[in-house]
Structures are given as C-alpha cells and as structure tokens.
Amino acid sequence: MGVSVLLVLPIREGNNFVVSPDLGVLYLGSALRAKGFDITLLDCPKKDLTFVDFKRFLEEKRFDVVGVRCFTRDHNYVKHHVKIARQVNPETITLTGGPHPSHCPITCSATCRVGLFWKSEAEDGCLSSWLTSRSTVERYRKRS
Numbered sequence: 001m002g003v004s005v006l007l008v009l010p011i012r013e014g015n016n017f018v019v020s021p022d023l024g025v026l027y028l029g030s031a032l033r034a035k036g037f038d039i040t041l042l043d044c045p046k047k048d049l050t051f052v053d054f055k056r057f058l059e060e061k062r063f064d065v066v067g068v069r070c071f072t073r074d075h076n077y078v079k080h081h082v083k084i085a086r087q088v089n090p091e092t093i094t095l096t097g098g099p100h101p102s103h104c105p106i107t108c109s110a111t112c113r114v115g116l117f118w119k120s121e122a123e124d125g126c127l128s129s130w131l132t133s134r135s136t137v138e139r140y141r142k143r144s
Contacts, residue, residue, distance in 0.1 A: 002036040005029075006063040010070070010077040011044040011051060024098065025069050051080060058088040070098040 007025050021043075029039045040063070044054060058066075066085040068078045082094045 005065040
C-alpha cells in the first residue's frame with residue numbers, strides 16, 4: 001500500500017452550489033494515484049459534513065497526508081480542517097493548494113497554519129516526488 005492521501009474540499013458556510021466537480025482536485029488525485037498513492041477524495045459540502053463529522057472521518061482511517069483545497073473565502077475553514085487533522089494524528093502531513101495559496105502565499109501561510117502550501121501545479125510531479133522522499137518527510141515531521 002502506498003502513501004495514503006486525503007484530498008479535501010473544505011466545509012464552508014453559505015451557498016455551496018457547484019455545477020461541476022472540482023477538476024483541479026480530481027486531476028491532482030488522478031496524477032498521484034498514477035504514481036502509486038492511495039487517494040481518498042472527501043467533498044465536505046456535497047456530503048453536508050460538519051467539523052465533528054470530519055473529525056470522525058479522520059478517526060476511522062488514518063492518512064499520511066491531508067491536503068485541503070483553498071479558495072480565498074476558504075482560508076479560515078482550511079485552518080480548522082488542518083487543526084482537526086493534527087489533533088487526530090500529529091504525524092499527518094498537512095498541505096493546501098489552490099488559488100489562494102498560489103496568489104497570496106504569505107497570507108495563506110500566516111492564516112491557514114498548514115504545514116505546507118503548494119504554489120504551483122501540484123500534479124507536475126514535484127509533489128509526488130516530495131511525498132515519496134523519506135528524508136524530506138522526516139525533516140518535515142521534526143519541524144512541525
């Protein structure tokens with residue numbers, strides 16, 4: 001079994017009507033799966049999850065990596081997702097990507113409290129290379 005990765009579309013308040021699935025997260029999941037990662041996609045708005053439900057989901061299955069997609073309006077929700085992921089499993093690598101961390105990396109770093117943020121096309125191979133590098137992962141865990 002490869003590295004287990006949870007890709008999260010975050011909980012958010014207000015209108016969550018989306019006509020199509022999040023193609024960026026689906027594309028990333030497909031690229032990581034092709035590299036041997038065990039991918040789970042959790043669409044919190046579609047499943048109408050609360051943060052209690054999210055915590056329960058994480059307790060049922062341990063993930064090596066929890067990645068949360070982040071639009072600008074999501075950064076507070078992403079912060080809460082990351083906090084829960086770390087409470088459930090402090091060894092989990094947390095990361096975020098998407099328009100907000102790509103455009104506002106300093107703000108995202110300060111507000112989301114995520115372990116890593118990805119400021120490029122994550123499916124280009126760099127992310128999968130980083131996640132499979134044992135020495136890199138161990139250095140990350142020591143500083144978190």
